Amino acid sequence: MKIKNLKEINRDCMNKTIEAIVLIVETKVKTARNDKVYADMIIQDATKRLEAKYWDYEKKEKDIASIKEDEPVKVKCVVGEYQGRIQLTIKDIERTEEVIDLNELIPSSDWGxxxxxxxxxxxxxxxxxxxxxxxxxxxxxxxxxxxxxxxxxxxxxxxxxxxxxxxxxxxxxxxxxxxxxxxxxxxxxxxxxxxxxxxxxxxxxxxxxxxxxxxxxxxxxxxxxxxxxxxxxxxxxxxxxxxxxxxxxxxxxxxxxxxxxxxxxxxxxxxxxxxxxxxxxxxxxxxxxxxxxxxxGEQEESKDSFTPKLWNMGTDYFKR
Ligand SMILES: [Fe+2]
Ligand SMILES: [Fe+2]
The missing domain is CATH 1.10.3210 (Hypothetical protein af1432)
Structure with a gap:
């Protein structure tokens, strides 16, 4: 399923594979308990930043390490959930030939x-x-x-x-x-x-x-x-x-x-x-x-009345 922007990802997409053009703005390489090397990534476009796990990172490590932060890539991910938040599992990352305006991939102030x-x-x-x-x-x-x-x-x-x-x-x-x-x-x-x-x-x-x-x-x-x-x-x-x-x-x-x-x-x-x-x-x-x-504003729709705790404020917030 091709999506126009990351904001379209919601609970209706659960367990589906989506395809999007994004920037990878953070990659933290980690080792799981079973010694498997994986990456915790943050991907973004102008509409949203999302956390993503890439379990097969090791296979493509060299390729991915050479991708620059301002280089748009095509990602295929499965939409899942972790502790009430949407989390993506990356299946594939590819460079894209499409000409992309970087403004579409970087969130900006909405004041203009x-x-x-x-x-x-x-x-x-x-x-x-x-x-x-x-x-x-x-x-x-x-x-x-x-x-x-x-x-x-x-x-x-x-x-x-x-x-x-x-x-x-x-x-x-x-x-x-x-x-x-x-x-x-x-x-x-x-x-x-x-x-x-x-x-x-x-x-x-x-x-x-x-x-x-x-x-x-x-x-x-x-x-x-x-x-x-x-x-x-x-x-x-x-x-x-x-x-x-x-x-x-x-x-x-x-x-x-x-x-x-x-x-x-x-x-x-x-x-x-x-x-x-x-x-x-x-x-x-x-x-x-x-x-x-x-x-x-970032919270997913759910039955919960309160958000998770916002760490810098030390409390959770009423959603309705
Ligand atoms: Fe300030
Ligand atoms: Fe300051």
């Missing part, structure tokens, strides 16, 4: 590029101090970074793990933070600092994560993390700007370093200003809501 870019410009125009605008010019709008910043994911799993995910997340954080800031009547200076911190708080994810379709951390990301890399680059750029206000420097760096809000969540310092606390709250609001919405 125009809306995302308009939003970014909207908040940039609200920054009232030239040295703060200059910092954003150097780190966001400079062509060295802009295409990465506007296409990168914001995470490997959990939330905003799709193309333009970082951009969408930053825009959500800007919207939430700006609403709190104006509701609480922060000064122009505070609002401007806060906007800059929102733009830059996860900026270094462009170095922490690999470019899609590859999923995962870079070596630099694993070794240093986006909080340190972000603060380090921001400080370097601040030092290039003449007469950058000393207090702004401290507040912005504290905002970046403290945006995870707690030591145990990877922040080396705690938020020390109301701007930094607002950034942390807005970041949490964007991440948590997106992770619940995408997780509940």
């Amino acid at each position: 590029t125009e809306k995302l870019e308009k939003g970014l410009k909207y908040f940039y125009d609200k920054v009232e101090f030239s040295h703060l605008k200059k910092l954003l010019d150097l780190m966001i709008w400079d062509e060295k970074y802009y295409s990465k910043f506007s296409s990168h994911p914001a995470a490997k799993k959990v939330h905003h793990n799709f193309r333009q995910g970082l951009l969408q997340h930053v825009l959500e954080v800007l919207k939430f933070a700006h609403t709190i800031a104006t509701t609480k009547k922060l000064t122009k200076k505070q609002v401007s600092r806060l906007i800059v911190m929102c733009y830059l708080h996860d900026w270094a994810k462009i170095f922490e994560y690999k470019s899609l379709p590859t999923i995962g951390f870079t070596d630099e990301g694993t070794m240093l993390g986006h909080i340190f890399i972000g603060a380090h680059h921001t400080l370097n750029y601040i030092n290039q700007i003449d007469d950058f206000d000393e207090d702004d420097r401290l507040v912005i760096l504290n905002g970046i370093l403290g945006h995870h809000g707690k030591y145990e969540f990877g922040s080396p310092v705690l938020p020390k200003t109301v701007e930094a606390q607002i950034l942390h709250l807005a970041d949490l609001a964007s991440g948590d809501t997106e992770s619940i919405i995408s997780f509940t």
